[in-house]
Amino acid sequence: MSVGLVIVSHSAQLAAGVVELAAQMARDVVLVPAGGTDDGGIGTSLDKVMSALGQADGGDGVVVLTDLGSAVMTAESALEFMGNPEKIVLADAPLVEGAVAAAVAAQSGAALAVVQKAAEAALSPGPASAGQGASGVIPGAAPGAAAGGTGSTVRPDGAVTAVLTLINPIGLHARPAAALAGALGALDVDIDINGADGQSVFLLMALGAGQGTELHVTATGPDAQRAVDLVRAEVENGFGEL
Amino acid sequence: MTATGTGTTVDAAWAIDWLRRSAAVVAEHRVALSELDRAIGDGDHGENLDRGFTAILAKLDEEAPPTPGAAFKMAAMTLISKVGGAAGPLYGTAFLRAGTAVGDAAALDSALLVAALTAARDGVVARGKAESGDKTMIDAWTPAVDAAAAADRSAPAAVLAAAAEAAEAGAVATDPLIARKGRASYLGERSMGHRDPGAASSALILRAAADAAAAAAPAGASGTGA
Structure with a gap:
């Protein structure tokens, strides 16, 4: 098994699309969308989030990614209802980039904390920010x-x-x-x-x-x-x- | 189930009556709440809350919760599930924390009620990460909790009446504030001169709690004149 991912979005289409995109690079990872309200409208649903968490948890834990404000709150509420299980974590990450980075890390067999970190580091600049074609030669690495x-x-x-x-x-x-x-x-x-x-x-x-x-x-x-x-x-x- | 109370405590019937009264008052102010929200938000606060409380009514019709805590937890789950917008998790967390605070107590005295209101407010703060003065629900809840804590604790009805009054004043006091949280914060100074819809609905719901307690108290027991 690997760490599973749950994608929480206000939009069912957006959640499904992010899953589709991330799955391309992570064929063996369980990716579960939880988008939209119970009646298919724009919003987030506690029921959908909680059932997605159940589906995604294969034993190695789940990383949850969210889009905007109340999706974060719904996800946090779901965890509170479940007694804040240790093996489910929220990633403070951009949805698309974070989901792809987390999926790739999960596919490699990375542990929960590493998958979470992969999502959260998805947009942060590199340590040296040297950019494209870094010209700075590292001392001792000639x-x-x-x-x-x-x-x-x-x-x-x-x-x-x-x-x-x-x-x-x-x-x-x-x-x-x-x-x-x-x-x-x-x-x-x-x-x-x-x-x-x-x-x-x-x-x-x-x-x-x-x-x-x-x-x-x-x-x-x-x-x-x-x-x-x-x-x-x-x-x-x-x-x-x- | 008829609302009952000894005057010194409130029970499950009070909690159910509070939820029913909340549903009625939210339905009554549905359009007005959405108009407040249209001025500085996305215009769906009244509809969203109404959907949530309508679902609560349906659940109450199916089965009466045996304790106040059970009623709060049912309300929490239903609001987070059905409301959709930010008000769902915010009110849901408020009711969830209140439910946890009272546990499975059959009757709540004033001290336990104050604890429940405080836990509810703390839940909203934790979930919404807002502070007093940000032009949010907190601006109704914090004065309500402070007033409840300072109120005469001989009767829950008096505690809740003090909370409701302070919440109403707090909601009015959001008018001149500049929003610093939620969608209204994108408007900056243009949010001035509008009442925060969440503070307004909080005041309505806390007033419903006070009205339910007043109706439950034996005549003359709490001096609420119900």
Whole structure:
């Protein structure tokens, strides 16, 4: 099982649409829409939210995403009625971006807190905000230093770094970004790729990194080496597109 | 079920009568509440609340809740389910917290009523994240709770009458305020000169509670002249 998602919206169509979009990148995740009032109008329904929570909970927990004001209040009320269960959390996140990011993280098998964080980080700027084609070369991560047998370098401060070149024709577009962010989301790591948070599918896509782009990767945390190895393997494998 | 009371407590019959009176007064002011909301919001407050309280009436017709707490929890669930807009979870949370505060007590004395009103207000604050002066329901509820706490506690009817009076004054006092929460906050200074619909409906509903208590009290027992 994986963490499930419930999408609460004032509009049944909007909730269903967000589920449709997020499901594209997360085929095995239970995504349940709870949109509109009981009689199909614009608004939110406690009954719909509570039954969606029941459907989405496969044991690993549920992350709830909401659209506007009273949807948040209805979702909070539903949790209060249910005695505020520990395994159901509300994500304070933009609905569409948050749902997709959370779905990708859930698909990768990430735990509840990581899925919640993925949603909430969906729009936040990366740690360095270096933006597209980040020119700032990370100290100690010069290309030469990365040419060793492992393809990565451990800096004196413990950070694992690597410089990798995208070889697949389309570069870091949606599917590779989703695969990468999803896999990294399951690891206990803080990872920066050209200034973007490597666990955020949107920030990776926003790099606009095409074929031939150098990726400067810096990872810290218990899974830092695994994370860099994973990025390296994916990049060198052309994300399975070659 | 006829409303009964000893004068020093209110019971399930009072709670049911309160809900019925609330439904009647919301239906009566449905258009007026929506007009207030049309000036500074999305214009559906009266219709939404009316839908919620109509559903409460249907549930009361099916089964009479055995305690005030059960009546409050039924009202909470129904309002959150049926109202749709922000008023649903706000009033729903108010009734839910009030229901939790009174537990399964068969009769509520003044102290328990004050506790219930306080819990209700705190629920609205927690859910809506508004403060006094933001031009919201809180501006009716907080004066009501303060007045209830300071009122003569010998009779619940007096406590509720004090709360209702303060809520009505609080609602009127929202007229000159600039809205800082909800959809009206988008209007900024243009929200001045309009009464907050949520404060207005809160005053109506708290008045219904007082009227139900006055009707339940034995003649002369509480000095309410009912």
